[in-house]
Amino acid sequence: MNGTNGTTNGTGPTRVPPPRAWAAIDLAALRANVAALRAKAPGAAFMAVLKADAYGHGMVPCARAALEAGAQWLGVATPEEALALRAAGLGGRVLCWLWTPGGPWRECVAADIDVTVSARWALEEAVAAARAAGRTARVQLKIDAGLGRNGAQPADWPDLTRAARAAERDGLIKVTGVWAHFSCADEPGHPSIDRELGIFREAVDRAADAGLEPEVRHIANSPGTLTLPESHFDLVRPGVAMYGISPVPQVGAPADFGLRPVMTLSARLASVKRVPGGHGVSYGHQYVTPGETTLALVPVGYADGVPRHASSAGPVLVAGKWRTIAGRVAMDQFVLDLGGDTAEPGDEAVLFGPGDRGEPTAEDWARACGTIAYEIVTRVGSRVPRIHLDGR
Numbered sequence: 001m002n003g004t005n006g007t008t009n010g011t012g013p014t015r016v017p018p019p020r021a022w023a024a025i026d027l028a029a030l031r032a033n034v035a036a037l038r039a040k041a042p043g044a045a046f047m048a049v050l051k052a053d054a055y056g057h058g059m060v061p062c063a064r065a066a067l068e069a070g071a072q073w074l075g076v077a078t079p080e081e082a083l084a085l086r087a088a089g090l091g092g093r094v095l096c097w098l099w100t101p102g103g104p105w106r107e108c109v110a111a112d113i114d115v116t117v118s119a120r121w122a123l124e125e126a127v128a129a130a131r132a133a134g135r136t137a138r139v140q141l142k143i144d145a146g147l148g149r150n151g152a153q154p155a156d157w158p159d160l161t162r163a164a165r166a167a168e169r170d171g172l173i174k175v176t177g178v179w180a181h182f183s184c185a186d187e188p189g190h191p192s193i194d195r196e197l198g199i200f201r202e203a204v205d206r207a208a209d210a211g212l213e214p215e216v217r218h219i220a221n222s223p224g225t226l227t228l229p230e231s232h233f234d235l236v237r238p239g240v241a242m243y244g245i246s247p248v249p250q251v252g253a254p255a256d257f258g259l260r261p262v263m264t265l266s267a268r269l270a271s272v273k274r275v276p277g278g279h280g281v282s283y284g285h286q287y288v289t290p291g292e293t294t295l296a297l298v299p300v301g302y303a304d305g306v307p308r309h310a311s312s313a314g315p316v317l318v319a320g321k322w323r324t325i326a327g328r329v330a331m332d333q334f335v336l337d338l339g340g341d342t343a344e345p346g347d348e349a350v351l352f353g354p355g356d357r358g359e360p361t362a363e364d365w366a367r368a369c370g371t372i373a374y375e376i377v378t379r380v381g382s383r384v385p386r387i388h389l390d391g392r
């Protein structure tokens, strides 16, 4: 980061002010992670999961990088996300799965997006969209194998598959996939895993009995891709692992799976000053300086995705050492006690990254805040620019 780029304003090169905070996104790492994950599931197609702005990493650049690395499919939760991928000019197959009645079914069918159907109302909306768009809707049917969220209950599966087959015969839809989502794949050996695989296999067989011939059958998320070869079927759908985060931190760190964290979150110190002992720090004075010391102000807060639960807990690398946040995380800022060390306003504070420079990782933050690393990266706020490195 050098704070300048070649931007011009018509009167000559202008200096771009150095950002207050930024999330550097290493697209070369993302591509390498896709390659590592594809190698774990060599017989399966690869769906890059890009929901929630690519877990906070920036959806479009990450989608492009994933396609370059060989992903054939892009997966998102909402139809709006799917349409945004197409609006950005991205090809490849796109699947979305989180619908509400009256959603943009026709727009998705027209944009050649595969839509997920878990219930009769959704099938009816997909069929109506196919009629309105004047083309066959590509539909994937989802079974609830035990997660208890979306997906048809096994008891409703025969009815749904029969109705889908009838719509197929009418030329209105093509069932391109049958899929499910695990409840506890991140706990290897959990008894639900085999049970859910069994329910999924049964649903696949019953769909075939109904006359459906889906291109892809899939259930594997990141933990399934990395730890359960029997879950790979025709396609794997990794999300968090593609961003270089271990989905099973109790089993292994990213490097143990050949993965490298993609996001580094940094900010520039906004203030460095000496204060006397006994000085309260941040709202509520949860921290009081134990003696004369140097306080550094880091200009990111919960509005930027730094959890308030990181108060007096979150680790940050400044001036070569890990510091623990002093007192409360506020909306826009938090404070570090540098003790006897010195730093300058403008110096970089690294909240998390791959760890090569000695900085904490997203997993360290998750542990400090009682959450999972998924949430740490995904919550980074829209006020923090994503700087995509090594894009092509």
Ligand SMILES: *Cc1c(COP(=O)(O)O)cnc(C)c1O
Pocket: 049, 051, 077, 097, 181, 220, 221, 222, 223, 237, 238, 239, 240, 241, 247
């Ligand atoms: C989020 C999501 C994934 C990816 O999960 P990870 O654990 O991040 O790999 C896969 N499938 C569905 C349906 C999802 O919602």
